[in-house]
Amino acid sequence: MTVTRAVLRLRAFVKTKNIINNTNCSTWNVKITKNMNKEYFKNSIREVPDFPKEGILFYDLTTAFKDPKCLKFISNTLVDLYKDKGITKVLGIESRGFIMGASLAEKIGAGFVLVRKPGKLPSKTAKMNYAKEYGEDIIEIHEDAINADDVVLIHDDLLATGGTMKAAYDLVKTFDAKKVYLNFLVELDFLEGRSVFEKNLEITSLLHV
Numbered sequence: 537m538t539v540t541r542a543v544l545r546l547r548a549f550v551k552t553k554n555i556i557n558n559t560n561c562s563t564w565n566v567k568i569t570k571n572m573n574k575e576y577f578k579n580s581i582r583e584v585p586d587f588p589k590e591g592i593l594f595y596d597l598t599t600a601f602k603d604p605k606c607l608k609f610i611s612n613t614l615v616d617l618y619k620d621k622g623i624t625k626v627l628g629i630e631s632r633g634f635i636m637g638a639s640l641a642e643k644i645g646a647g648f649v650l651v652r653k654p655g656k657l658p659s660k661t662a663k664m665n666y667a668k669e670y671g672e673d674i675i676e677i678h679e680d681a682i683n684a685d686d687v688v689l690i691h692d693d694l695l696a697t698g699g700t701m702k703a704a705y706d707l708v709k710t711f712d713a714k715k716v717y718l719n720f721l722v723e724l725d726f727l728e729g730r731s732v733f734e735k736n737l738e739i740t741s742l743l744h745v
Contacts, residue, residue, distance in 0.1 A: 573609040632693035649681040666703035682711040695720040698729035
């Protein structure tokens, strides 16, 4: 290679480097990485036909949780979404909502509250009844779990018809918390679960199926 050609290549390299350094390349790279990881996350979810009953396609997130790369993507994405929201309490809905809910609470400096089925919490509870396809069910949280100064995020793994999350949201509203956010890892859009909530409520799902 001649000296002249080498100098031209060096100038081209320096010019390219300066362009990269003067643009928001880190954000650009993060977006690409997130898109790639989101597809990886989607592919890591196991689909189980006819569970828990015939005709239902069950989205099993345990296969995503056991994958370290996928777990890290979920965790980092949740933190990015909520680290600047001023959240003081994260509520996880029994039981898969406990997994990432508790992890997120610790990372953003919030407390964690368990939303449980009847008879699982040891102290006095506040309850909310809600309709299911075959009858009614109840969810509970401790009476002292939330106060009026709290900014609350309610988290669950999946939004289908929205019944359980709607009950959790209605229960939290009885505490007059400052603000409430809802989060899901996966949302089944064809079931239109978010239609049961107020339109101005901030609902975020990592994946839409």
